[in-house]
Amino acid sequence: MIPQRIAQTALEQAKTDWRQIDENSQIFDELSRFGRGDDLVDCPALQKEFIDPERAARFVRGLVDSLLPKMTEHPLGQIPFRHQHSGGMAIMQLAAAGEAAISLVMYERRGSGAKPQTICFTDSERHEIALAGTGTLQIARRQNASTERAKLRIQPMEIKAGQSLSLRGMFETKFTDRVESRLVILRLSRTALAPQPSLEFRLSDGSLIHQASGDKRDSGHEMLLSLLGRMGRKDAAPVMAEMVREGSDHLRWQAIRECLALDTAIGFAALCEIAQDPEDSLSAIAGTLRAQLIEAHPQLAVWEESLCPV
């Protein structure tokens, strides 16, 4: 039996061979630049990949030709790409750089199941080209700026192998409505450098159903805050007080809450600093909380005065 490490080495080598194909290495170079914020028009090879069906097919065929024989040879090897398959959709991330990624997406046959009830807008851009299959997409556009009740316009679009589609920003997105047999798409995506929260609206009336952080680092930091809070790590309070100074309002507010619960003195000082800054977007709510805390614990007012002797 072939040891796992040899199987894995063979699959990694197949991936490396594919990435080093002349035509592909330029694409990966440009992906790095695109991931750092360059415009797609300044990345001609990468752009062509998502416009020219032959080029896109060659890119994926190169991967299949390089990887599949090795997978047949080493059935226990792990695919050297991040991947998942659930609910009739498979996705494999072929490359990622900075905020950008190239993924291969496959939708299984669908059309008779329950229709989606909501649509989610994310602060990102997607450039796609269909490689195989046909399907019906629904392109959804927000026609007003309200984040509480969106005026949605939904238009169907037939897609088949060779067709391209680009969608950008918080005001347009799509969902896959119907697929005959299967639909395979090559996708280039890039999240905004400072992404706004994702917004999920109900299709029937456009009301906001859910809002989620658009920045995974924000959510990562929020989880770290909670973890340190539950561990009672008082030594983390000064770091939390620093976190109050920058980031999204949501993360900053969570930092204030956790900091106050861990160390009243450090947390209350951070809270007062925000309450006193009229330019701060959290100034009003921080002022309200400060007043409530002083009412419940009058000694905080005395302590605050001792902080800033006039």
Place this chain on the structure above:
Amino acid sequence: MNLPSIDLSALPDLGQLTGTFGSLSDLASATTDDRIVMLMVFLYEALPPEALL
């Protein structure tokens, strides 16, 4: 000065709550629409495949 300890549950949230990155409502069908699908690790990452070489 002896300051009171403050209970986290007594501290209010912002008016508009923001869920974790990638979170959805119960009504959502994650596999049909166009949100970015991302496999991610929040706290620590196990050995990536490269480390197995």
